[in-house]
Amino acid sequence: MNGPIPVHLDVNGQAHDLSLDPRTSLLDCLRERLGLTGTKKGCDQGACGACTVLLDGERVNSCLTPAVQCDGMEVVTIEAMASHELGARVQNAFLARDGFQCGYCTSGQICSIVAMLDEYRDGRPSAVTQDLAGPGPLTDAEIRERMAGNLCRCGAYNGIVAAIRDVA
Template sequence: MHAAITLTVNGNEHRISVDTRASVLDVLREDLGLTGSKKGCDHGQCGACTVLLDGRRANACLALAVAHDGAEIVTVEGLADGGRLSPVQEAFIERDAFQCGYCTPGQLCSATAVLDEAGRGWPSAVTADLASDPVLDDAEIRERMSGNLCRCGAYMGIVAAVRDAAARSGDTAARRADA
């Protein structure tokens, strides 16, 4: 069975007919040709498929496309602003925060969401003071990125890159963590 849906992906509207069993990840990769998001475990456990779905990070392998008719999706291909990399992408390159690169698209989308969540003052499970904005120290970053696995073990570079990107984007919580 197929259904007609509309998705806005990386700022471009797509009206497509999809199999009602298809995940957002399958639609992105197979129907729209956006292969940046990876199919890792296909069970929502590794984070390789992480995208921004209506402004929040989501495992695209677990989201049914038909349930997200009208959604706005940002994939790794949409993080850059034209030819200019995002602060997160720049920091990942500078900190060598990847090895094989398979998990990198999901890590980048998740890190982008981490900066947004912390910037909005959203606490995590390790936020010490719930009455103030979270401080993006290493423990906070690790907790917030914990849904994204790197089988190569590039975690030190990933944490450093997220910290650098937060400082680069002017996040006051990151500046306090560096003090």
Template sequence: MDARITLRVDGRVRPLALDTRTTLLDALRDHLSVTSPKKGCDHGQCGACTVLLDGRRVVSCLILAVTCDGAEVTTAQGLAQEGEPHPVQRAFLEKDAFQCGFCTPGQVCSAVGMLEEVKAGHPSEVTDDLTGPVTLDDEEIRERLSGNLCRCGAYVNIVAALREEAES
């Protein structure tokens, strides 16, 4: 069954005709050649496909593209502005927060979404006071990014990159 939708991807309007079975991840990668979101597990468990959908971090492998008509999608490659890396991307570079790089676009999008959640005052499971302000310490960073796996094990430097970003 075919459907016609329009997405705004990394600032560009992209009309699409696709099978209703197509996930947002496959629409981005296979229909639009936007390949920064990666297909890891394809079951919502690894976070490699994380993008920002209308500003919120989501796993694009479990979302049907047909449900996203009119939505704004930002991928890791769309975070850079005029060739300048996003501050989170810069922090990943400076702290050597990756090895093979496969999970990195998802890590970066997840981190950008997570920082917005912190800015909005949203608690996490490890926040002591549910109604108080949030201090983004290492425990908070680890908990909030638990939806992104890194099989190279670059976690220590990912936490370092975000600690720096949280302090700035």
């Protein structure tokens, strides 16, 4: 091993210059080095989506993303969603529609929803998009397909889908 690597991250609008072991995941960097514990470690294998954050506007599983590969990039976590226009609307819809139960997956769900709605508005198709020429109505099937990478072990999917419908 060659030792720590210098990494510059812009996290929730704040610049951080770090020296990181190249094996450090973005998730561990956020939680252990920066104290941002809203992003949750679920499976630590990229299967559950609890660790979802936005990296230059795209949703990523932070448990699978090496922090050193994020050098110079913008990271947005759940901690910034209250001041993010769409993120705040999603959070309010989650409350109104009972989109959570235990809440463990909620931070990843909300970050994923914000990115998913941007993807949808940009016209990016999903596996169930009927007309690839552009987005049609955001159906429940479309929502469920686009959110398939985020699991809720409590089964609050109906409330999550309803919250997304409200915001969309």
